[in-house]
Amino acid sequence: MGNVILDVRNIHKQFGALKASDGISLDLRQGEIHALIGPNGAGKSTLIAQIAGRLKPDSGCVHFLDQDISLKSTAQRANLGLGRTFQVSALAMENTVLENVVLGALGKRGKVFSFFKSVMHDKNLLSQARATLERVQLIDDSNRITAELSHGQRRQLEVAVALTLAPKAFLMDEPMAGMGAEGSKKLTKLLRQLKQDAPILLVEHDMDAVFALADRISVLVYGKIIATGSVDEIRSNPDVRKAYLGDEEAT
Amino acid sequence: MINERVLNTLIALLLLVVPLFAWQLDEPFIITLATKAAILALAGVGLNLALGYGGLVSFGHATFFGLGGYTMGILASHAQSFTPIMESPFLIDGTKSMPIIWLVAIVISAFVAFIIGLLSLRTTGVYFIMVTLAFGQMLYYFSISWPAYGGEDGLSIYVRNEFPGLNTLDPIQFFGICYVLLMVVIFFMSKLNSSSFGLALNSARQNSERVQTVGISPFRLQLVAFTISGAVTGLAGALFADLNRFISPTMFSWHTSGEIMVFIILGGAARLYGPVAGAAIFILLEHVLGGLSEFWHIFLGAILLLVVLFAKGGLIGSVSKKAASHG
Numbered sequence: 001m002g003n004v005i006l007d008v009r010n011i012h013k014q015f016g017a018l019k020a021s022d023g024i025s026l027d028l029r030q031g032e033i034h035a036l037i038g039p040n041g042a043g044k045s046t047l048i049a050q051i052a053g054r055l056k057p058d059s060g061c062v063h064f065l066d067q068d069i070s071l072k073s074t075a076q077r078a079n080l081g082l083g084r085t086f087q088v089s090a091l092a093m094e095n096t097v098l099e100n101v102v103l104g105a106l107g108k109r110g111k112v113f114s115f116f117k118s119v120m121h122d123k124n125l126l127s128q129a130r131a132t133l134e135r136v137q138l139i140d141d142s143n144r145i146t147a148e149l150s151h152g153q154r155r156q157l158e159v160a161v162a163l164t165l166a167p168k169a170f171l172m173d174e175p176m177a178g179m180g181a182e183g184s185k186k187l188t189k190l191l192r193q194l195k196q197d198a199p200i201l202l203v204e205h206d207m208d209a210v211f212a213l214a215d216r217i218s219v220l221v222y223g224k225i226i227a228t229g230s231v232d233e234i235r236s237n238p239d240v241r242k243a244y245l246g247d248e249e250a251t
Numbered sequence: 252m253i254n255e256r257v258l259n260t261l262i263a264l265l266l267l268v269v270p271l272f273a274w275q276l277d278e279p280f281i282i283t284l285a286t287k288a289a290i291l292a293l294a295g296v297g298l299n300l301a302l303g304y305g306g307l308v309s310f311g312h313a314t315f316f317g318l319g320g321y322t323m324g325i326l327a328s329h330a331q332s333f334t335p336i337m338e339s340p341f342l343i344d345g346t347k348s349m350p351i352i353w354l355v356a357i358v359i360s361a362f363v364a365f366i367i368g369l370l371s372l373r374t375t376g377v378y379f380i381m382v383t384l385a386f387g388q389m390l391y392y393f394s395i396s397w398p399a400y401g402g403e404d405g406l407s408i409y410v411r412n413e414f415p416g417l418n419t420l421d422p423i424q425f426f427g428i429c430y431v432l433l434m435v436v437i438f439f440m441s442k443l444n445s446s447s448f449g450l451a452l453n454s455a456r457q458n459s460e461r462v463q464t465v466g467i468s469p470f471r472l473q474l475v476a477f478t479i480s481g482a483v484t485g486l487a488g489a490l491f492a493d494l495n496r497f498i499s500p501t502m503f504s505w506h507t508s509g510e511i512m513v514f515i516i517l518g519g520a521a522r523l524y525g526p527v528a529g530a531a532i533f534i535l536l537e538h539v540l541g542g543l544s545e546f547w548h549i550f551l552g553a554i555l556l557l558v559v560l561f562a563k564g565g566l567i568g569s570v571s572k573k574a575a576s577h578g
């Protein structure tokens with residue numbers, strides 16, 4: 001296992017009486033896919049939101065590349081190299097597919113406050129944007145309005161935008177959700193390549209994908225991590241079977 | 252469905268041709284109406300950057316319209332009475348020069364917009380609307396209670412300000428000035444909209460999280476947009492004051508903010524020529540319906556309701572498909 005890239009330390013977050021994060025610690029190491037699984041409402045998205053900067057934890061901290069980023073904004077964290085995809089697509093729906101990835105490339109480059117040059121004629125940004133669209137196989141849809149894309153295609157576009165940032169770590173919240181078997185298979189292949197570029201903290205419901213991809217798995221239940229281990233360890237862990245996999249297999 | 256660029260060209264030509272005909276037919280009143288439309292369009296073009304492209308529902312753009320107007324009124328009234336605005340610590344004289352007045356109006360409006368933006372952009376939704384409204388009303392009441400420049404009664408400027416090489420008292424020449432300024436600002440807006448800044452601003456309106464997630468702060472984008480927006484509306488205020496040769500607190504009132512917003516709703520938000528179409532329709536309605544009945548605002552209200560319910564993109568949105576905003 002490689003160096004620790006992302007280190008979450010003892011995070012607590014409460015919504016009223018609900019403990020969405022109840023002392024969560026986990027890390028993400030160079031070269032790995034660390035899957036985070038758990039039943040609906042376990043607090044997975046809440047954890048991702050705290051790592052990405054959208055939510056502030058009540059206590060605990062997040063270290064990224066040996067730096068405490070707990071007080072940084074979402075934008076600052078992105079600039080440091082945190083790339084994320086959302087469970088519910090967060091895209092500029094009226095814009096074209098290409099415009100969405102160019103925005104990512106622009107965020108990576110900086111110099112947003114340029115008022116006269118046409119951004120969609122910027123060769124550097126365009127070539128980076130097109131390269132990522134090729135990679136997620138959306139290049140043929142470049143000029144479509146994002147709102148017209150299928151659900152699965154939007155997920156691909158989310159990944160493409162994250163790719164334009166060339167991040168040092170990925171946070172992915174259910175990237176396969178609603179994708180269909182074919183799409184999931186393609187994305188599984190892509191994620192396996194991606195982890196060479198940067199480690200991935202992967203929240204995913206698709207157990208086939210998780211077992212195929214993950215180097216480590218953490219299981220989150222009611223805001224607490226009840227087990228962390230390899231695929232085999234998690235599969236055979238009795239607590240996990242009871243709390244989570246048990247219900248899955250029953251259905 | 253008409254191509255948006257063709258439609259824009261048609262609108263620009265129409266706004267030019269009508270006063271030219273009126274000039275040939277010796278109908279100065281129509282030239283004045285066209286001038287008013289061009290100036291109000293400019294105010295709307297300013298607001299459109301914040302409201303249309305930025306998604307910032309400012310209900311306080313009268314602040315900048317009024318600041319532009321009072322800039323003109325204060326500078327010109329001192330020039331007309333040959334008294335300096337202040338003598339210490341340094342001497343500031345009034346002026347009758349339009350370009351200087353415009354520049355001062357732009358700088359002051361931009362500065363105030365920056366401050367208001369700094370304070371109000373931390374809030375969203377209804378709170379943002381209320382904070383911007385509050386600033387406008389503050390200046391409104393201030394202008395009423397400040398007797399030096401006419402207070403409640405307003406202030407007349409007897410001779411229109413000067414522009415080198417032109418006779419600004421000639422309606423068609425003054426129209427020309429306003430029209431050229433409008434076109435220059437629209438050109439600037441079209442550039443801005445297809446620039447990096449424009450892409451980021453438009454994306455932030457649609458999804459703020461998306462923009463943050465790629466490392467861009469929406470707050471800074473919106474602050475810059477709000478500042479430029481205020482500056483443009485301020486420039487329009489200075490021209491409007493010169494058109495009427497009169498300023499009054501009404502320029503600061505929330506009615507004025509509402510009217511500028513109406514231009515955008517009628518013409519189409521986030522459309523380059525939306526405010527131009529909207530202001531022209533507004534002036535036309537005011538003139539035609541206003542001639543029929545004193546209560547023409549009721550008809551205006553009905554038309555607005557229809558537009559909001561059935562033609563969300565305003566005039567431009569309903570007759571032309573959205574042109575690719577970038578590229």
Ligand SMILES: Nc1ncnc2c1ncn2[C@@H]1O[C@H](COP(=O)(O)OP(=O)(O)O)[C@@H](O)[C@H]1O
Nearest residue numbers: 015018020038039040041042043044045046047
């Ligand atoms: N902003 C919020 N306010 C109140 N409760 C919330 C909020 N966000 C999430 N929750 C609650 O926290 C729990 C965890 O939610 P979430 O992190 O979305 O779960 P998961 O992604 O694991 O399905 C859920 O019970 C959810 O209803």
Ligand SMILES: [Mg+2]
Nearest residue numbers: 044045046087
């Ligand atoms: Mg979730």
